[in-house]
Amino acid sequence: METDQLSGSPKPVFPADLHxxxxxxxxxxxxxxxxxxxxxxxxxxxxxxxxxxQAQKRNRCAAIVIRVNGVKYVGEYLPESSDGYxxxxxxxxxxxxxxxxxxxxxxxxxxxKELVTRIVRKNG
Numbered sequence: 001m002e003t004d005q006l007s008g009s010p011k012p013v014f015p016a017d018l019h020x021x022x023x024x025x026x027x028x029x030x031x032x033x034x035x036x037x038x039x040x041x042x043x044x045x046x047x048x049x050x051x052x053x054q055a056q057k058r059n060r061c062a063a064i065v066i067r068v069n070g071v072k073y074v075g076e077y078l079p080e081s082s083d084g085y086x087x088x089x090x091x092x093x094x095x096x097x098x099x100x101x102x103x104x105x106x107x108x109x110x111x112x113k114e115l116v117t118r119i120v121r122k123n124g
Contacts, residue, residue, distance in 0.1 A: 018055070022047045062087060064117060066098055066107060071124035073098075075105040075117025085115045 025047035030039070061076045064087075077085075089109065090096055097108035100119075107115040 018051065022051050025051055063120070064090070064107065064115065066096065066105065067124075068098055068100070071122060073100070073105055073119055074121040075107070075115075076120050077115060077117045082115055083113050085109065085113075 022044065026040075026043045029043045029046055030036075033039070033043070060079065062079050062082075063074050063076045066073050066075065079085075090107070099106040099108075099114075103119050105117045105119050107117065109115060
C-alpha cells in the first residue's frame with residue numbers, strides 16, 4: 001500500500017437547530033449590548049456570522065489518499081481527532097500499513113498509532 005496525495009477538504013455540516021442557535025446568540029448579543037432597541041437585524045447578522053464560523057471550524061475535515069493493490073481509497077478524518085497526525089507525515093508514494101474494515105481505513109503511523117479515517121471514495 002502506498003500513499004498517493006494528501007488534501008484538506010472543508011465540509012461544513014450545520015446542525016438541524018441552526019436557526020435556534022442563531023436566535024439564542026442574537027438574544028445574548030442584545031442583552032450584552034444593553035438591550036438597545038432597533039438593532040435586531042444587526043444583532044442577528046452578527047450572531048449568524050459567529051454561529052456559522054463555529055460550525056464550519058468544528059466540522060472541517062481533512063483527507064488522505066491511499067492506494068491498495070491498485071485501488072485508490074480516500075479517507076476523511078477530523079484533524080482535532082487525529083491524535084496528532086499532521087498532513088504530510090506520509091510522503092507521496094511511501095509505503096504504509098493499512099487496515100480496511102467496513103467504511104473505515106486505519107493507517108499505521110511511524111509512531112505506532114493509527115490514523116482512523118472514514119472511506120468516502122474508492123476508485124480502481
